[in-house]
Each structure stands twice: as C-alpha cells, then as structure tokens.
Amino acid sequence: MISFERVTLTYAGAERPALRDVDLRIDEGELCLVTGRTGVGKSTLLGAVNGLVPHLTGGELRGRVTVAGASTADRPPQEFAHLVGVVGQDPLSGFVTDTVEEELAYGMEQLAVAPDTMRKRVEETLDLLGIAGLRHRALRTLSGGQQQRVAIGSVLTSHPRVLVLDEPTSALDPTAAEEVLSAVTRLVHDLGTTVLIAEHRVERVLQYADRLVHLTGDGRVRDGVPEELMRDSDVAPPVVRLGRLAGWTPLPLSVRDARRRAPALRERLADVPPGPASPGGPATGAGGTPVLCARRVSVAYGATVAVREVDLELPAGQVTALMGRNGSGKSSLLWALQGSGPRHSGTVSAGGRDPGRVPARTARALVGLVPQNATDLLYLESVDAECAQADTESQAGANTCRTLLDGLAPGIPGDRHPRDLSEGQQLALVLAVQLAAAPPVVLLDEPTRGLDYFAKEAFARLVRQLAAEGRAVVVATHDVEFVARAADRVVVMAEGEVVADGATAGVVVSSPAFAPQVAKVLAPQEWLTVEQVERALRETATAGTAPAGGPA
The missing domain is CATH 3.40.50.300 (P-loop containing nucleotide triphosphate hydrolases)
Structure with a gap:
C-alpha cells in the first residue's frame, strides 16, 4: 500500500537530512506505529506519505514514495485526499467550518460525494467516535480531546484507504484515547484501512501495532514486529522496561501480557515498601503552608x-x-x-x-x-x-x-x-x-x-x-x-x-x-514506576535475597 524507496529528504539550510536512505513497505490493513525522540523526523515521514513533504514544506526529496501505486512526485497532495486522510497534532488549526456536523461533511463536499451518502457517513462517524452529542456544537467551544475526535472523524468520512495520525491521543484522557484507538483498530480489522500513527505515548498504542517503525535520530529507520524492536529501543513504555528489568521473554507489550508473567515479581516485592516514584521525588502527599x-x-x-x-x-x-x-x-x-x-x-x-x-x-x-x-x-x-x-x-x-x-x-x-x-x-x-x-x-x-x-x-x-x-x-x-x-x-x-x-x-x-x-x-x-521497582530489587539483592523476577 505504501512504499518508500531509498528516500532522502533534506530541508533547506539543514546540516543533515531529516530522512536518509529510507526503504520501507507497509502493507494494506497494517497498523504501523512510528516512534522516535522529539525532532527525529516522525512528522516528516508522515507528511511524505501524501506529498505534503516536500510539496508544501519545501526541501529536496530524493527517491520515490508511492501510495497504492501512485507516486507523490507526480501529483499534488490534494489529489491524494481520496487515498490518504491526515490528522495533524493541532486539530483546531485544521478546522475550516464552524460546527461539528459541518466539519465532518466538509471533506466529502470537496470530493463531490453525493448528499445522501454524505448524510449516512456523518451519522456513522458520529456513532463510531462517540461524538453524536456534539453534532451541533461550535468547534471552538469543545475541549481539546473533543476537538481531536472531531478532527479524526473529519477525515474518516471520506473513507480513505490510508489514515495518517500525528499524536492522535495527546489531548485525550485515557478513556477517550481507548475509544479512539478502538475505533481505529476496527477500521484496520473490519475495513482493511492502513493506519500510520506517530505517538509519544507509546504505552497507549503499542499493543495494537502490527509493525513498528523507529526513527533512530540520524535520519534512518528501523522497522519490524514490535516484540523484536522493543528489545533495545531507546523509546520504550513502562511495561516493556519492567519486562526488561524482570528478564521476561518475550517482552510484554500490554498490561495483560505483563500481569500474566508477574506473579513471581509481585511475590518478591510483597514485603518491600515502595519508595519515592523517582529519585528525589515525594514519598507522601504532604505539603507545607x-x-x-x-x-x-x-x-x-x-x-x-x-x-x-x-x-x-x-x-x-x-x-x-x-x-x-x-x-x-x-x-x-x-x-x-x-x-x-x-x-x-x-x-x-x-x-x-x-x-x-x-x-x-x-x-x-x-x-x-x-x-x-x-x-x-x-x-x-x-x-x-x-x-x-x-x-x-x-x-x-x-x-x-x-x-x-x-x-x-x-x-x-x-x-x-x-x-x-x-x-x-x-x-x-x-x-x-x-x-x-x-x-x-x-x-x-x-x-x-x-x-x-x-x-x-x-x-x-x-x-x-x-x-x-x-x-x-x-x-x-x-x-x-x-x-x-x-x-x-x-x-x-x-x-x-x-x-x-x-x-x-x-x-x-x-x-x-x-x-x-x-x-x-x-x-x-x-x-x-519502573525506577521504584528497580531500586527495591537492588536493595533487596544487596541484602542477600534471591534475584528478581523469576522465569517467564
């Protein structure tokens, strides 16, 4: 569905490429999680999927990016609107209408979708994302999380084959994030939509990912199944770091996986009082005047x-x-x-x-x-x-x-x-x-x-x-x-x-x-926190007790 062939992207005045010799293939119906530290090029990689990079951002792109066989070099980004739906980091900056219902319909209007089809898709999207009660609300009166869900819905109504999400859960509370990710995974499994998600809160998305694309910081990428790449990734959620500490194999990607492996570790920690959550942090909730x-x-x-x-x-x-x-x-x-x-x-x-x-x-x-x-x-x-x-x-x-x-x-x-x-x-x-x-x-x-x-x-x-x-x-x-x-x-x-x-x-x-x-x-x-557990295990090991964790 998406193919990067030796892609190198260098912005004007930059000392080094944002992307370097990227070879990547993402198949139809995959949910691909893009990770990496801030500033390593995740948004650049996502923007290259529909040609926003470099057509609108500038820069020199060498190599070839194709979506469903169509090259981004041959067409402007607007001609990929029916193929690729993009939701940026700041939903409010992307809105072009006044109310939720109007925003959900706007993209379809630009694609000349029939009115009866538009109405049906709007209703489906309102239900899918749990925002039916916001139908007539002004966009600027919504909370940040509500705006994020409307932004996702505004591209879903066009039924794109590829959905690109840049920090989709950053403004959402845990429950709302789960609802959005549940809707996204339904698109993947039920409709075969290909989804790329760049997300700093990896702990929210990792368990759903079919493929992990990790930007290393020098413009290059590593890709593969999450279980393999998480062994040494410098960007890892707490559940993975806890698995590394306890020596669990394979590494858990979800709380469910980790909890099934954790009885021995819980027993090991049963009589140890937790210290501060981080070095120098608080041990109690007490305060001053x-x-x-x-x-x-x-x-x-x-x-x-x-x-x-x-x-x-x-x-x-x-x-x-x-x-x-x-x-x-x-x-x-x-x-x-x-x-x-x-x-x-x-x-x-x-x-x-x-x-x-x-x-x-x-x-x-x-x-x-x-x-x-x-x-x-x-x-x-x-x-x-x-x-x-x-x-x-x-x-x-x-x-x-x-x-x-x-x-x-x-x-x-x-x-x-x-x-x-x-x-x-x-x-x-x-x-x-x-x-x-x-x-x-x-x-x-x-x-x-x-x-x-x-x-x-x-x-x-x-x-x-x-x-x-x-x-x-x-x-x-x-x-x-x-x-x-x-x-x-x-x-x-x-x-x-x-x-x-x-x-x-x-x-x-x-x-x-x-x-x-x-x-x-x-x-x-x-x-x-993992640091609490690590300090406790180190202290008990020093006191002469057995190693932590136990076998998987």
Missing part, C-alpha cells in the same frame, strides 16, 4: 456550568496533578484560579490577595499559568525579545527570564523565532516568562503534550525543582505516567466537581482509568 486557597469556586459559560463550587488548597512545596475526563472542568478551574478566566462565584486568595481582582501585572506575581497551547503567550519575533518583554512586564532585573530559560533548556539561540522552536523549547520559554515574576503558585495545563519520554523525564525533574523551591505546582494532565513520576497529590474532577483528592498512590492505584502501567501490573501493591 497553603499559598492559595479557593472556596466554592464556580465557572459558567451561559447555561453550561464548567466548575461547580470547588474548594481547593495548594500547599507550598507540593505538586498536585489535576486529572479527569475531557471537559471535566480542569482548564476552566486553572484559569479561574489564575484570575484571567471567568469566575461565576466563589473566592480565591493567593498571598492574601485575589488574582482576579488585581491588575494583570500584580496577578502574574501571585499565580503563573502556562496554557495548553504555550504559543498563545508568544507574540514577538525572537527569544531574546520575549525574555526582555517578560523582564519588563514582571518588573524583574535584566536577564532574569533569560537566566531562567538557560536553566530550563540551555542553548536556545536568542535570535531564534519562538515559532521555530520545538514544543519542549516553547514550553520552557513560556514557563521562564511566567517564572520571571516569581509567582509562588505555578499552574501548568497539559504541559507534556508533544514531549517524548526523555523530555518528560527532564520536565518531571523541573516540576520537582519548582516544588523544592517552595512553590505550589498544579499540573492538569491526562498523562498518567508523568503523574506517577512527578505528583505528590492527585485531584480528580468530573462534571466540574472534585470527586477524589489524596496522595498519588492512594488515588491512582485503585483507578482503572488513571493507574500507570506498573501499578496495573503489580496491583494491589502500590508501585508506580
């Missing part, structure tokens, strides 16, 4: 109540993970706490002052917020200009923001345009801009979207450092593995209300939706 208190906070948009009388205290030195389904009110609560968002009722006090009742300059010194799309706060032409403006607005000393940025992400050129930075670098820049005002409360809305395992590990250390400095940090996220590594406390929201609040292990281990992979494999024991 509250630096922000919210009482009976409600947020409403017209007749829709997004946050309903929430009480919340944020102690100094504590990392709180704010979790819940898409649309549960997490972002609305963060904006209400920060002061810029609407607040229908209730009070917020940070340092004795209400961030929503003081000038913006004063509010940033009380509560800093990094929104879901970090680039919303970047509007100048260079990194240095953004840093200088942050110093001015925060009334901070010269180079305060730049010094913070160098500590977060060293080596970013000052003359680089912020829009040309990687997602991780953009996140670091916006966080430095907010920290320039030295707020005691830092709110982060979905900060790990687009970050690979290594970048998330570094970001977890950064979050712990902010807490160690005495700040209260709140991370609104669907990333259960990040929560396991970084959070002291978990607050779960549903329909605008807090339904759970406690120490991380106590809340997530018992949750089918929000438990990390290690917790699911080793439940009912309260282990959260």
Whole structure:
C-alpha cells in the first residue's frame, strides 16, 4: 500500500537530512506505529506519505514514495485526499467550518460525494467516535480531546484507504484515547484501512501495532514486529522496561501480557515498601503552608456550568496533578484560579490577595499559568525579545527570564523565532516568562503534550525543582505516567466537581482509568514506576535475597 524507496529528504539550510536512505513497505490493513525522540523526523515521514513533504514544506526529496501505486512526485497532495486522510497534532488549526456536523461533511463536499451518502457517513462517524452529542456544537467551544475526535472523524468520512495520525491521543484522557484507538483498530480489522500513527505515548498504542517503525535520530529507520524492536529501543513504555528489568521473554507489550508473567515479581516485592516514584521525588502527599486557597469556586459559560463550587488548597512545596475526563472542568478551574478566566462565584486568595481582582501585572506575581497551547503567550519575533518583554512586564532585573530559560533548556539561540522552536523549547520559554515574576503558585495545563519520554523525564525533574523551591505546582494532565513520576497529590474532577483528592498512590492505584502501567501490573501493591521497582530489587539483592523476577 505504501512504499518508500531509498528516500532522502533534506530541508533547506539543514546540516543533515531529516530522512536518509529510507526503504520501507507497509502493507494494506497494517497498523504501523512510528516512534522516535522529539525532532527525529516522525512528522516528516508522515507528511511524505501524501506529498505534503516536500510539496508544501519545501526541501529536496530524493527517491520515490508511492501510495497504492501512485507516486507523490507526480501529483499534488490534494489529489491524494481520496487515498490518504491526515490528522495533524493541532486539530483546531485544521478546522475550516464552524460546527461539528459541518466539519465532518466538509471533506466529502470537496470530493463531490453525493448528499445522501454524505448524510449516512456523518451519522456513522458520529456513532463510531462517540461524538453524536456534539453534532451541533461550535468547534471552538469543545475541549481539546473533543476537538481531536472531531478532527479524526473529519477525515474518516471520506473513507480513505490510508489514515495518517500525528499524536492522535495527546489531548485525550485515557478513556477517550481507548475509544479512539478502538475505533481505529476496527477500521484496520473490519475495513482493511492502513493506519500510520506517530505517538509519544507509546504505552497507549503499542499493543495494537502490527509493525513498528523507529526513527533512530540520524535520519534512518528501523522497522519490524514490535516484540523484536522493543528489545533495545531507546523509546520504550513502562511495561516493556519492567519486562526488561524482570528478564521476561518475550517482552510484554500490554498490561495483560505483563500481569500474566508477574506473579513471581509481585511475590518478591510483597514485603518491600515502595519508595519515592523517582529519585528525589515525594514519598507522601504532604505539603507545607497553603499559598492559595479557593472556596466554592464556580465557572459558567451561559447555561453550561464548567466548575461547580470547588474548594481547593495548594500547599507550598507540593505538586498536585489535576486529572479527569475531557471537559471535566480542569482548564476552566486553572484559569479561574489564575484570575484571567471567568469566575461565576466563589473566592480565591493567593498571598492574601485575589488574582482576579488585581491588575494583570500584580496577578502574574501571585499565580503563573502556562496554557495548553504555550504559543498563545508568544507574540514577538525572537527569544531574546520575549525574555526582555517578560523582564519588563514582571518588573524583574535584566536577564532574569533569560537566566531562567538557560536553566530550563540551555542553548536556545536568542535570535531564534519562538515559532521555530520545538514544543519542549516553547514550553520552557513560556514557563521562564511566567517564572520571571516569581509567582509562588505555578499552574501548568497539559504541559507534556508533544514531549517524548526523555523530555518528560527532564520536565518531571523541573516540576520537582519548582516544588523544592517552595512553590505550589498544579499540573492538569491526562498523562498518567508523568503523574506517577512527578505528583505528590492527585485531584480528580468530573462534571466540574472534585470527586477524589489524596496522595498519588492512594488515588491512582485503585483507578482503572488513571493507574500507570506498573501499578496495573503489580496491583494491589502500590508501585508506580519502573525506577521504584528497580531500586527495591537492588536493595533487596544487596541484602542477600534471591534475584528478581523469576522465569517467564
């Protein structure tokens, strides 16, 4: 179905090719997972499938890419629309209509599909992705996860033979991600659709993949069955790393596979108390003196109540993970706490002052917020200009923001345009801009979207450092593995209300939706990360006990 024949792609001004001598064949009806660290060329590989790369992105492509026998060199990308459906990382930027139903129909209109067929396909797609209740909703009023499902549906209605998804679950809560992946696998198995998925949250997709394509970082790719490539891949989910640690063969790709091999390991760990989830991380959910208190906070948009009388205290030195389904009110609560968002009722006090009742300059010194799309706060032409403006607005000393940025992400050129930075670098820049005002409360809305395992590990250390400095940090996220590594406390929201609040292990281990992979494999024991298990096994081995894991 898809063939790459000695493909090399070099962007203008680049020191080395983004893709180098790629030979790859993907058969009809395969679900292919594309992995690799941030910036290694995954989006370039996906874009080459329908000719967006290099026709729209520029660059020199040598070699040949074909889809169903048609070469991307011979036709413009729009002539592949009936063959290849593409969903990018940012769904909102790809929408061209106003409502869900209109967006689902738009692609078919461009392909001149008959009206009666269009209506039927729209209904099928609404049911397939569980978004029938959103039919008449304005796209901009949807949560990030709802927008992602609509974006996938907008290409599915054209019934493409190939579906290309770039980070399709990055904005979705665990349950919604499972629903989308279940729909995708039905397309593969029932209709024979060929699917390529690039995803940093490999733990969500790996068990469904027929083929793994791994970009090594030098422009080359390795491909094969997941069980083989995961033996030494530098990008591996917790369940695979736990299998490596325990010596299980073959390596498990799912929680089910790992749990069937885990009885000996659970027995080995039965009398060992779990330590911190990561070195230097928290052992309990305790915190210091509250630096922000919210009482009976409600947020409403017209007749829709997004946050309903929430009480919340944020102690100094504590990392709180704010979790819940898409649309549960997490972002609305963060904006209400920060002061810029609407607040229908209730009070917020940070340092004795209400961030929503003081000038913006004063509010940033009380509560800093990094929104879901970090680039919303970047509007100048260079990194240095953004840093200088942050110093001015925060009334901070010269180079305060730049010094913070160098500590977060060293080596970013000052003359680089912020829009040309990687997602991780953009996140670091916006966080430095907010920290320039030295707020005691830092709110982060979905900060790990687009970050690979290594970048998330570094970001977890950064979050712990902010807490160690005495700040209260709140991370609104669907990333259960990040929560396991970084959070002291978990607050779960549903329909605008807090339904759970406690120490991380106590809340997530018992949750089918929000438990990390290690917790699911080793439940009912309260282990959260591979690093916890590794340290415990090392310590018990040093004490003279038998080797870990046992035979598969």
